[in-house]
Amino acid sequence: MPFSETGFPGLVIYEPTVFGDHRGYFFESYNANTFRAGGQEYNFVQDNQARSTYGVLRGLHYQLEPHAQTKLIRVLEGSIIDAVVDLRKGSPTYGKSYTIELSAANKLQLLVPKGFAHGYAVISETAEVMYKCDNFYHKGSEGGIIYNDPALGIDWGIDLDKALVSEKDLVLPKLADVTHNFVF
Numbered sequence: 001m002p003f004s005e006t007g008f009p010g011l012v013i014y015e016p017t018v019f020g021d022h023r024g025y026f027f028e029s030y031n032a033n034t035f036r037a038g039g040q041e042y043n044f045v046q047d048n049q050a051r052s053t054y055g056v057l058r059g060l061h062y063q064l065e066p067h068a069q070t071k072l073i074r075v076l077e078g079s080i081i082d083a084v085v086d087l088r089k090g091s092p093t094y095g096k097s098y099t100i101e102l103s104a105a106n107k108l109q110l111l112v113p114k115g116f117a118h119g120y121a122v123i124s125e126t127a128e129v130m131y132k133c134d135n136f137y138h139k140g141s142e143g144g145i146i147y148n149d150p151a152l153g154i155d156w157g158i159d160l161d162k163a164l165v166s167e168k169d170l171v172l173p174k175l176a177d178v179t180h181n182f183v184f
């Protein structure tokens with residue numbers, strides 16, 4: 001099985017089989033049948049792509065129900081530290097964070113279920129990040145948590161004093177001050 005567990009219910013890592021030969025390599029970055037066989041059945045309806053330079057930190061973001069999104073995150077170029085926080089009330093990992101390095105080199109993908117806040121920091125000179133979503137962008141349902149919340153203590157792999165953060169993300173609340181409607 002190309003899927004491995006993270007200890008967070010529903011949060012799984014996909015590692016595709018890579019076929020290398022004298023021309024380079026080939027792999028299936030997404031195959032609905034493979035995902036279904038692994039118990040990961042989603043109707044992805046939107047693909048997003050973002051380019052960022054070293055030190056850019058995006059997040060932590062979510063969309064409230066009924067616009068919550070499952071996301072499948074991968075890196076096309078460069079490396080990132082991807083971070084998620086479980087916001088599902090009743091989850092055994094509620095309020096806990098999980099981080100993983102995703103890169104063009106390791107080709108790992110993170111399947112982030114609905115009910116998680118998500119963000120990433122770029123640890124290479126530049127990075128191109130792409131993710132699939134199973135619900136459309138809905139501006140009015142956006143929410144977030146401040147990236148440097150001491151209660152989370154996320155190690156983003158960069159010097160946070162030099163992090164490049166959007167104005168919107170700089171004023172996000174701490175986890176303790178967030179209201180959301182996710183249930184496990």
Ligand SMILES: Cc1cn([C@H]2C[C@H](O)[C@@H](COP(=O)(O)OP(=O)(O)O[C@H]3O[C@@H](C)C(=O)[C@@H](O)[C@H]3O)O2)c(=O)[nH]c1=O
Binds near residue numbers: 118136
């Ligand atoms: C997320 C999103 C943004 N936009 C627009 C709104 C805005 O003008 C511009 C940039 O938006 P943002 O500043 O919110 O982009 P960004 O900070 O990269 O937001 C993303 O961060 C990562 C961590 C996620 O997990 C995503 O779900 C998303 O929230 O793009 C869309 O048109 N569609 C979308 O799906």
